[in-house]
Amino acid sequence: MPGTNLTREEAQQRAKLLTVDSYEIDLDLTGAQEGGTYRSVTTVRFDVAPGGGESFIDLVAPTVHEVTLNGDALDPAEVFQDSRIALPGLLEGRNVLRVVADCAYTNTGEGLHRFVDPVDDQAYLYTQFEVPDARRVFASFEQPDLKATFQFTVKAPEGWTVISNSPTPEPKDNVWEFAPTPRISSYVTALIVGPYHSVHSVYEKDGQSVPLGIYCRPSLAEHLDADAIFEVTRQGFDWFQEKFDYAYPFEKYDQLFVPEFNAGAMENAGAVTIRDQYVFRSKVTDAAYEVRAATILHELAHMWFGDLVTMEWWNDLWLNESFATYAEAACQADAPGSKWPHSWTTFANQMKTWAYRQDQLPSTHPIMADIRDLDDVLVNFDGITYAKGASVLKQLVAYVGEDAFFAGVQAYFKRHAFGNTRLSDLLGALEETSGRDLKTWSKAWLETAGINVLRPEIETDADGVVTSFAIRQEAPALPAGAKGEPTLRPHRIAIGAYDLDASGRLVRGDRVELDVDGELTAVPQLVGKPRPAVLLLNDDDLSYAKVRLDEQSLAVVTEHLGDFAESLPRALCWASAWDMTRDAELATRDYLSLVLSGIGKESDIGVVQSLHRQVKLAIDQYAAPTARETLLTRWTEATLAHLRAAEPGSDHQLAWARAFAATARTPEQLDLLDALLDGTQTIEGLAVDTELRWAFVQRLAAVGRFGGSEIAAEYERDRTAAGERHAATARAARPTEAAKAEAWESVVESDKLPNAVQEAVIAGFVQTDQRELLAPYTERYFEALKGVWESRSHEIAQQIAVGLYPAVQVSQETLDRTDAWLASAEPNAALRRLVSESRSGIERALRAQAADAAAGE
Secondary structure, eight states, X not given: OOTTOOBHHHHHHHHHHEEEEEEEEEEEOTTTTTOSEEEEEEEEEEEEEEEEEEEEEEOOOXXXXXXXXXXXXXXXXXXXXXXXXXXXXXXXXXXXXXXEEEEEOBSSSSEEEEEEOTTTOOEEEEEEOTTTTGGGTSOBOOSTTSOBEEEEEEEOOTTOEEEESSOOOOXXXXXEEOOOOOSBOGGGOOEEEESOEEEEEEEEETTEEEEEEEEEOGGGGGGOOHHHHHHHHHHHHHHHHHHHTSOOOSSOEEEEEESSOSSSEEOOTTEEEEEGGGSOSSOOOHHHHHHHHHHHHHHHHHTTBTTTBEESSGXXXXXXXXXXXXXXXXXXXXXTTOSOTTHHHHIIIIIHHHHHHHTTSTTOOOSSOOOOBHHHHHTOOSTIXXXXXXXXXXXXXXXXOHHHHHHHHHHHHHHHTTSEEOHHHHHHHHHHHHOOOOHHHHXXXXXXXXXXXEEEEEEEOTTSBEEEEXXXXXXXXXXXXXXXXXXXXXXXXXXXXXXXXXXXXXEEEEEEEEEEOSSEEEOGGGTTXXXXXXXXXXXXXXXXXXXXXXXXXXXXXXXXXXXXXXXXXXXXXXXXXXXXXXXXXXXXXXXXXXXXXXXGGOOOHHHHXXXXXXXXXXXXXXXXXXXXXXXXXXXXXXXXXXXXXXOTTOHHHHHHHHHHXXXXXXXXXXXXXXXXXXXXXOOTTOOOOHHHHHHHHHHHHHTTSOOHHHHHHHHHHTOSHHHHHHHXXXXXXXXXXXXXXXXXXXXXXXXXXXXXXXXXXXXXXXXXXXXXXXXXXXXXXXXXXXXXXXXXXXXXXXXXXXXXXXXXXXXXXXHHHHHHHHHHHOOOHHHHHHHHHHHHHHHHHHHHHHHHHHHTO
8 A cells, every 4th residue: 555545445335344333522721822643532333244354544743652453452563554543353333443643744735734813913713624634633444435523522712713613602611522423424524623713694594594704814804704705605505595405504604715735625514614814904806706706606505515515436526526616606697686697708718718727738638537546636636626527517407408407406405314325316317307318418518538629610691691601519638648539519508699889899699509519510590690799609608618719700709809898708708718728739938918908998997907917828838939028028018008097096097007006017117016115106996915915015126126135125014924925926927047046945955834825935046037946956856856746745746746837937947858758757647647738738828820920020
């Protein structure tokens, strides 16, 4: 058994043998302020199937003191190895296991994470257990289908609070005894411990009363907008309970904003942990509030889909995450009083873009992935698991009808409450309510990899009347190294016919909805009608496919993209243009021109901010190197012009200020950043607050204007955890050999940095305009990588493997060095996947650079 891995076969064998009844977990956290280790005592009651057999329980701990099975003491030195305690002999009937161990606090965001707030010097703890990290805190049968009840007893320092899945009891002598949970999986249990600040409320409706809590560190309390968070939460309760026809399944609902969190949030039953960057310290755009609301709704949806009904094994992880992702967007779009009814625009702009990118990597895989072991699942929290899966669920809703879809979901929850399921259980329920056979649909969409391209084929007569219209579906070859074959799929799509109205807006005059299947699908509904200015395939974004515009539509969109009256068709056209740029079908210089011609009319702030990121990426990676500086100059001048022209105090003004800061380069532009910082210049309505100050400081550090003393002075203004991270980024961004060496040593040659600070250092280290300075680190990366992977925790190692890959060194030499490492280092499957994905980014950039160079000839 290698290290801490667990295979699917081992989990299946253990599930056949064992039925777990309950856990009693006693933790002594009184030494948490000092750190180190803590005492963990676990008592597990479980039954063994007739015939019996040997098994094991999972534990990651520095020391195991006692193992007692049915009253018999086992020698820890004999039964504990790597991450397992062997349960030898013939297990039969009812069993009681007691394990006493010293477990370790972590600073990696896995297990029981410990953080000390520099504002009050107090320690704050929280658990993060998905995928296999409950075993870092207590002995557990660490797989989702061995559900049980969990009863926590926690001794904590005086004055601290302890929150778990069950309602918070009154402590006695600083000991907190929680009632047992319902039957849940180990990975959604939770403990959050420390002197947290809290705000409380109640969700009440039709006799139902659910206590609500929101928690954060006291140093963030002044920024906590609890009323807004409660408002979104209540909307989610209303909408989900109606759509699911199943009452919220737990006794209370707490949302805890915790520090140094690796993900966006985690769906612990009744005790959701959320990254505390969502407690906004400074002005942010409405897009940030929309993303936070989506995160809140995503985790709330998991209380039913994931916690109440849980996948049997991790190959159905996609179903948990895809459903929650679909549900968050549907709720925002449809819930009465929602502030973000345009959420499907955001979905098309962000989620679909992520999915399309992931689906064109050599690691692309079917939505229903083949998860052989824990190593596989740890790298599978990707754009296919979340975004492609949610896109396909949206298509499924269109295919079976919304009413039938939710009727099937309701039956599924009632049938499998507090149990475990497979995909077939959900599809069976949907077949019952819709009357459709979903086996063919499932095979085409869930069991194959890759993406389709839809192209219109249009003919018109001399009067501009459509004489022929068809949709050609293509299945491009899968990337080299990907498994599977290209697949044509059935698509339910809409076609939008748009014309310019008297005010110059592009307005939809006609809409056709149909099934596309096979290589060529005729569209007779549009034949005999005047040709519209723009024909947009997959309008309303019902299906999952890359879409191309015909020549005439592309010409109109190039001139009028910002003139669509609605945000969703604009987002679809922006996404198509970006995809064409990534595919080397549209030169970077032409993409920049398109953005500059239309972004001034783009009202959706989330789309504007995505375009900012995409333009910078395109120029940095996809532009011909000889044209890069010219394009950067053109873009930066445009960002400053838009900043000065934006409505004072608006979201657009803030977004343009950040875009300008990201690429400011001339002495005059850098002088402006400096002057905005010291207040000698102002821009009406622009509040240069804490977070925006750091954006300016980091840019000035990256170009060599600011050194250690200026960064230290800024940190003195903001001696917080966020300030510490920002300062780490700024120090690593400095364009000196010494700064790079210091950053590299702190991340690669030392393992002392907490996860969030390490992430910040990596962000500063990699600067796209420091290619020559960073060039020597290509070889150092490959020399160190395997050792890092084998010696660090998964989260820490993945940050390094992805973050420090020499992605800015776009050259054949980088490809060759990567290939040589892949051939000689013999990395495991997870590390090979991460490096291969990064390599594919170099390949794509080289193709795009060639296309851009050709466009400039």
